[in-house]
Amino acid sequence: MFLRNCWYVAGWSYDIAVDSVLSRTMLGEPVVLYRKADGGVVALEDRCCHRLAPLSRGRIEGDDLRCMYHGLKFAPSGKCVEVPGQDLIPPTAMVRSYPVVEQDCWVWLWMGDPALADPALIPAALGHGDADWFMQTGQLAYEANYELINDNLLDLTHLSYVHEKTLGRNSMSWGESRPKITPIERGLRIARWVVDNPAPGYLDLAPGTRTDMWASYDYMVAGVFLLATQSFPPGTAAACGMQAPSAEPLWRSMTSQAVTPITEHQTIYYYSGCLPKSYVTEENSRQQLVVFEKAFAEDNAMIEAQQRVIDGTAQPAMLGTSSDNALNQFRRLMAGLIEAERPHRLSAAE
Amino acid sequence: MFLRNCWYVAGWSYDIAVDSVLSRTMLGEPVVLYRKADGGVVALEDRCCHRLAPLSRGRIEGDDLRCMYHGLKFAPSGKCVEVPGQDLIPPTAMVRSYPVVEQDCWVWLWMGDPALADPALIPAALGHGDADWFMQTGQLAYEANYELINDNLLDLTHLSYVHEKTLGRNSMSWGESRPKITPIERGLRIARWVVDNPAPGYLDLAPGTRTDMWASYDYMVAGVFLLATQSFPPGTAAACGMQAPSAEPLWRSMTSQAVTPITEHQTIYYYSGCLPKSYVTEENSRQQLVVFEKAFAEDNAMIEAQQRVIDGTAQPAMLGTSSDNALNQFRRLMAGLIEAERPHRLSAAE
Amino acid sequence: MFLRNCWYVAGWSYDIAVDSVLSRTMLGEPVVLYRKADGGVVALEDRCCHRLAPLSRGRIEGDDLRCMYHGLKFAPSGKCVEVPGQDLIPPTAMVRSYPVVEQDCWVWLWMGDPALADPALIPAALGHGDADWFMQTGQLAYEANYELINDNLLDLTHLSYVHEKTLGRNSMSWGESRPKITPIERGLRIARWVVDNPAPGYLDLAPGTRTDMWASYDYMVAGVFLLATQSFPPGTAAACGMQAPSAEPLWRSMTSQAVTPITEHQTIYYYSGCLPKSYVTEENSRQQLVVFEKAFAEDNAMIEAQQRVIDGTAQPAMLGTSSDNALNQFRRLMAGLIEAERPHRLSAAE
Secondary structure (H helix, E strand, O other): OOOOOOEEEEEEHHHOOOOOOEEEEEOOEEEEEEEOOOOOEEEEEOOOOOOOOOHHHOEEEOOEEEOOOOOOEEOOOOEEEEOOOOOOOOOOOEOOEOOEEEEOOEEEEEOOOHHHOOHHHOOOOOOOOOOOEEEEEEEEEEOOOHHHHHHHHHOHHHHHOOOOOOOOOOOOHHHHOOOEEEEEOOEEEEEEEEEEEEOOHHHOOOOOOEEEEEEEEEEEOOOEEEEEEEEEOOOHHHHOOOOOOOOOOOEEEEEEEEEEEOOOOOEEEEEEEEEEOOOOOHHHHHHHHHHHHHHHHHHHHHHHHHHHHHHOOOOOOOOOOHHHHHHHHHHHHHHHHHHHHOOOOOOOOO | OOOOOOEEEEEEHHHOOOOOOEEEEEOOEEEEEEEOOOOOEEEEEOOOOOOOOOHHHOEEEOOEEEOOOOOOEEOOOOEEEEOOOOOOOOOOOEOOEOOEEEEOOEEEEEOOOHHHOOHHHOOOOOOOOOOOEEEEEEEEEEOOOHHHHHHHHHOHHHHHOOOOOOOOOOOOHHHHOOOEEEEEOOEEEEEEEEEEEEOOHHHOOOOOOEEEEEEEEEEEOOOEEEEEEEEEOOOHHHHOOOOOOOOOOOEEEEEEEEEEEOOOOOEEEEEEEEEEOOOOOHHHHHHHHHHHHHHHHHHHHHHHHHHHHHHOOOOOOOOOOHHHHHHHHHHHHHHHHHHHHOOOOOOOOO | OOOOOOEEEEEEHHHOOOOOOEEEEEOOEEEEEEEOOOOOEEEEEOOOOOOOOOHHHOEEEOOEEEOOOOOOEEOOOOEEEEOOOOOOOOOOOEOOEOOEEEEOOEEEEEOOOHHHOOHHHOOOOOOOOOOOEEEEEEEEEEOOOHHHHHHHHHOHHHHHOOOOOOOOOOOOHHHHOOOEEEEEOOEEEEEEEEEEEEOOHHHOOOOOOEEEEEEEEEEEOOOEEEEEEEEEOOOHHHHOOOOOOOOOOOEEEEEEEEEEEOOOOOEEEEEEEEEEOOOOOHHHHHHHHHHHHHHHHHHHHHHHHHHHHHHOOOOOOOOOOHHHHHHHHHHHHHHHHHHHHOOOOOOOOO
16 A cells, blocks of 8 residues: 655656666556656656557657657657557547656655645755765665565664664664654654764764764655754763753764655665765765665665565564554554545445 | 467477477476477377376387386377386376477477367468578567567567667668558468668668568468568559569568467567578578567567566556557457357357 | 474574574474573574564574564563563563474474474484484475475385486386385384395495395374385395395495475475494495485476476376375375364364
């Protein structure tokens, strides 16, 4: 089950080169992406209405895309504008066209009713394309349902276990703390102090440097993770009474991550790491990405293994713990939005 | 759904070497092929009636084939003639034997009721084994249903798109012309002038040579393509009033191609290319095969991609164009023959 | 369908190293194995009750195993003894624990009701760990249902065909003889004289040496093969009136083999070869293993091919021969035991 009326990341802007045709499966639907002469991105159903050949094997002609099986040509609207060897073009000759917005280095597609595609609903990625920040990017394919990845990102206690030697830095700070969870529009805000936490190795600080880190993220439907951290000298958390800090931190870090379902069984995951040019070197930023890559490979291994266990379980049932709070709230939010998309049925009163 | 009462190509004659056992799946059925002492080909069910081991792991003993799991021996008729360690051979101990005809360098199997296996129904391949013609051969496995390959061969407009740079020779001649289609016994005859067409590069003609080419092929159930072309100086098509030519052409070319279902999801495709020794060198003939191999790999990539799109589509529907005429007629012909094979039901009057 | 109330081999003792966690699927169930501080083997359900992550990605802590997704810790009993970040442990927080016995170099698991797990039901492997015998070991994974492997081991006529050049030694002795079959508790005893049989090449005997070999094995549910052979000078079988020998043989050989279902479609097979130190060298013993490895690869190829044929057959039916006697008896024995495990239903009289 997918939420259709939602913006999803289809890729990085740089994934769609001029004069190249990109094929993606999103929410089980085949999509083809290419750029018009003016650089604007077009997203069409990747399935010719004639014999169902993929348009991604086609040829860009101006703003249009020609199917290279039997030559039908489609406009950015999805309308067929040429059938070689015949004059009449049937009015039903068309493929679906998806609303596209290119924003914050990401290409966003609206997978539901085009009439509802409001660009204001696109979550604002943190620091993407900001000249004051170094930005590193990556992506990772999962053989797993997207909900398991959302679950993972909504319960960061796993940092102390899955990422014991990478993001967790051999500390129980994440594993044993519980965040404050606040519902926001189409999402949750999840914030906590990670107290007396070892500083990351990629910052070239004195060995043994520790901080109190304020970590707050918004988790937006259908799977966008927007985390900003602020690191302070140890003791700051207590001095703030464990409330949000107001002073300027030693340094900040930001990361945005987007979970896009390919099918029910496969998912793609896009992520960035941003560090301020005022505080770190470009090499520090590159080393952060190295840690991210290692850590996300750890998630990938765990979640794909979890998915295989679930697939091999006749009646999978999960036992709740207190760290499931956010993921349970988010699953309910998603379930409600998906339910609301189902075709209306007669109410009991009718 | 397959047509059972039909001859299918099981392989080239040279595929079945003396003293070797060949395993093939045809129309979903496991078949084992080998040669008797007199060279005649035997085709048996590749499944021992005892424990269902494949006979293709067996041993040829004279004209018979012994299962090498527990030693049962089968005659070319399919009858079990020995059970080691026991005297009585149950009368039901047998495997299916398929009618076989070796003709025109191909081994043909009748996959339906043996009583109906009339060798006169075997389509005559063009130029196979003819001493006046060079003959090149090839074969290609498809991860696709055979109907998509039939569709492909019945609508040659695709030459201008799929084969733009190979068989299509950067010309719209195929894409924008429509052939004359004539029903024949168990097939269709499809003929057209391909006007002002670039000559093939493999013939060593002066650069820029163009011809009017008369291309006529019979497409026979369940998927045999028999194409003969005749190339004339430009203007000939118009001089003939676009009717079939009667004069001697500059040169001729022939190709025979056979589509054999492996399963509903896999198909094997056998093809030849024949050119007259009176007109071309053996090297020209070899170069034609190089073009065929490149072109058929293009078909393979397109059709397997099309199959994947269809497999991922809940309710695949195709929109008709005028170039579908032949393939629609052929699909109806096949559907009628397959329907006629279904067990008879009581008519309304009974 | 599996027999649950039964001991199954989960691996060799040496497979479970100190401080390492072993994952196995047995009868479709994920199992994790590790050793406690005292060396005892623990077998738990390999599926955390929290989010269904595999415990085999976990960490051994003393006698316990910690899930490395979110940190839940489990005791050898399967009971959860720690949930990081919360004090209360729900009483339902537990995973299944399997009875384990380590015996004869094998780790045995009881896959059914723990209350019925009687160690006396474990078949005694022949010569395992006996200081008077050389012992070689191996294992092999099958893409096949376990019943086909039981069938194979219960009808040794296949030695003359599948193993013509290895265990069969180019002789029809196995293929054409029929054993005496005697029901025993939870199994069958299958014995015969293999008359005038070529001696094995790995024993360094004079070329052409032949023996009368008494071969008797017990085949125990759910798939344990325990074979002892005794080799005598030719003529001994007749002198004994084809009854069991009482004199001391020239030499003995023993092999134990265990068939453990992974799923309905996959199986693992453990085997040993034992030869007496009083008669053979260690190199003879190693050469016997080389023959076993070659022979069991022959079985593997035949049985996996047989499985593929069965999978591709709509209504697979097998034709009986006299060599099926033991396997038919054993299939009935297994079917009866499996049927007896089904939940009791009301009888007609109630």
